[in-house]
Amino acid sequence: MASVLGSSSTAILASRPLFSQTSKPSISSLTLSPGQSSGRKFYGGIGIHGKRGRSQFHVAVTNVATDINSVDQDCELDDFQPQKLAAKESQRPVYPFPAIVGQDEMKLCLLLNVIDPKIGGVMIMGDRGTGKSTTVRSLVDLLPEIKVVAGDPFNSDPEDPESMGVEVRENIMKGENLSVVMTKINMVDLPLGATEDRVCGTIDIEKALTEGVKAFEPGLLAKANRGILYVDEVNLLDDHLVDVLLDSAASGWNTVEREGISISHPARFILIGSGNPEEGELRPQLLDRFGMHAQVGTVRDAELRVKIVEERARFDKNPKEFRDSYKAEQEKLQQQIGSARSSLSSVQIDRDLQVKISKVCAELNVDGLRGDIVTNRAAKALAALKGRDSVTTEDIATVIPNCLRHRLRKDPLESIDSGLLVIEKFYEVFS
Numbered sequence: 001m002a003s004v005l006g007s008s009s010t011a012i013l014a015s016r017p018l019f020s021q022t023s024k025p026s027i028s029s030l031t032l033s034p035g036q037s038s039g040r041k042f043y044g045g046i047g048i049h050g051k052r053g054r055s056q057f058h059v060a061v062t063n064v065a066t067d068i069n070s071v072d073q074d075c076e077l078d079d080f081q082p083q084k085l086a087a088k089e090s091q092r093p094v095y096p097f098p099a100i101v102g103q104d105e106m107k108l109c110l111l112l113n114v115i116d117p118k119i120g121g122v123m124i125m126g127d128r129g130t131g132k133s134t135t136v137r138s139l140v141d142l143l144p145e146i147k148v149v150a151g152d153p154f155n156s157d158p159e160d161p162e163s164m165g166v167e168v169r170e171n172i173m174k175g176e177n178l179s180v181v182m183t184k185i186n187m188v189d190l191p192l193g194a195t196e197d198r199v200c201g202t203i204d205i206e207k208a209l210t211e212g213v214k215a216f217e218p219g220l221l222a223k224a225n226r227g228i229l230y231v232d233e234v235n236l237l238d239d240h241l242v243d244v245l246l247d248s249a250a251s252g253w254n255t256v257e258r259e260g261i262s263i264s265h266p267a268r269f270i271l272i273g274s275g276n277p278e279e280g281e282l283r284p285q286l287l288d289r290f291g292m293h294a295q296v297g298t299v300r301d302a303e304l305r306v307k308i309v310e311e312r313a314r315f316d317k318n319p320k321e322f323r324d325s326y327k328a329e330q331e332k333l334q335q336q337i338g339s340a341r342s343s344l345s346s347v348q349i350d351r352d353l354q355v356k357i358s359k360v361c362a363e364l365n366v367d368g369l370r371g372d373i374v375t376n377r378a379a380k381a382l383a384a385l386k387g388r389d390s391v392t393t394e395d396i397a398t399v400i401p402n403c404l405r406h407r408l409r410k411d412p413l414e415s416i417d418s419g420l421l422v423i424e425k426f427y428e429v430f431s
Contacts, residue, residue, distance in 0.1 A: 019373065035322055095137070110136065112381040113270050115344060121404065123287065124273065125296075128276050136232075143228075144337060145182045150178075154265045154266055163268055188223050189231075192237060201222055203258045222265055228270045231271075252268045288407060293402055295419075343387075353379075357376060379398075405422055
């Protein structure tokens, strides 16, 4: 961990388990009962009265969770513990985060986003075969646990109204006691070939016609709420999916409109993207939505390259033994992240430093104020990670190139600034 912080500073120069006989995706079902005098439109799963035409009906909401396997619902939860453990062991082994050699800038940006999700994510661009996807996916083991409402498909926060589904919020207003569970932050992969229905969620019209039930099936954005949404080769993402991401990233909510029904749910996530700049650049609108930008280069040192090859060979030969050898470092880093998240709210930054940050942004002609906000947040997160309660000039110097370099581009055909211009302006203002 020391290498992550030290070298970066110098370089800048399941919810309610229901089990049944069939396996179905997680959906929220809206049951139609004929003969009622009024209908309802649904916003985030909450019925709102509205007048209908001739055919009038009543809509009720029920949640249907993902079915795991065919077992009796009356079995005790303890009976499933061995199955859960076995399932965890059978998952694809993940390369340990502390075992990543080099790439300190990328690792630091990822850690800062885990500490403060409001930084807004990170865009990782670099040569192919430099471990971008491996590093991002290795972050899974370090993600902390959060409180969620049991059985809610949107991972609603029981304490923060901004991250609650509308249905959960209504239940709280009625004074109902909600069941709360602790669960690890999700990391959701967004495939390049995903359809818009799979990303946003969809309303099952076939089910409505055959069974008289209008059902909403949450998509990847619902699953990623309060978690991480990872897009590999994000610069190759189809334009219609880019538009969906832009809308959700801007508002924090996802709205599905189809067949006269509107359903909204929170979609606040850490957006992480990776790609190779030789294969195409990102649209400027989406690039600006990433809080930080990390550049990854191919390791040139022969000794370091040999070490990477040897470590990878060890992992491929015996993943479990390799992961166990880094278990102590993983746990230490987890504790450091947990401590930083807890102390983040108490970290202070002097007004003089804030003014200088804004002066750098203004003199670099950075559009908008997103650069100022992200730089302040990233500097605070770095101070918390180092165990301090105040931001120093060194903290700002470490993060400001990553926060501003991708915001300087004016012409879509230009390459992203390497950060040298940002560093020069930083020392000019802060000297």
